[in-house]
Amino acid sequence: MNALVLGSVWVVAATLVALLPMRFQFLPGFALLLTAPLLIWRIGVEFGWLPALLGLAAFVSMFRKPLRYLVLRAAGRTRDEAMGRTSGEGVP
Numbered sequence: 812m813n814a815l816v817l818g819s820v821w822v823v824a825a826t827l828v829a830l831l832p833m834r835f836q837f838l839p840g841f842a843l844l845l846t847a848p849l850l851i852w853r854i855g856v857e858f859g860w861l862p863a864l865l866g867l868a869a870f871v872s873m874f875r876k877p878l879r880y881l882v883l884r885a886a887g888r889t890r891d892e893a894m895g896r897t898s899g900e901g902v903p
Contacts, residue, residue, distance in 0.1 A: 814853040818866065821850055825873065844874055 821843065828839045847870045855863030871878065883893035 814850065814857045818850055818854060821846065840877070844877060847874070 824839070825843050828836055828843060831839070851863050851866040851870060854866050880893050884890070
C-alpha cells in the first residue's frame with residue numbers, strides 16, 4: 812500500500828484517538844507513537860527526504876509532551892522532574 816495512504820489512515824486514527832477521553836488515549840496513542848517513525852521512514856523511501864522531514868516535524872509537534880517526557884526519563888530525571896513539577900506540586 813502507498814505510504815501516503817497509510818499516512819492518511821494514521822492521521823485519521825490520531826484524530827479519532829484525540830477525541831477519546833484522556834484515560835482511553837494512552838494505549839492507542841502509544842501504538843501511534845511507535846508506528847509513526849516507521850511510516851515517516853517509508854514516506855522518505857518512496858518520496859524523498861523533504862516529505863519525510865515535513866512528516867517528522869508534524870510528528871514531533873503532535874507528540875512533543877510525550878517525547879519530552881521519554882527523553883527526560885531516559886536522561887535519568889525523576890518522574891516529577893520529567894513532568895515539569897517542582898517539589899511542592901506532587902500528585903497525591
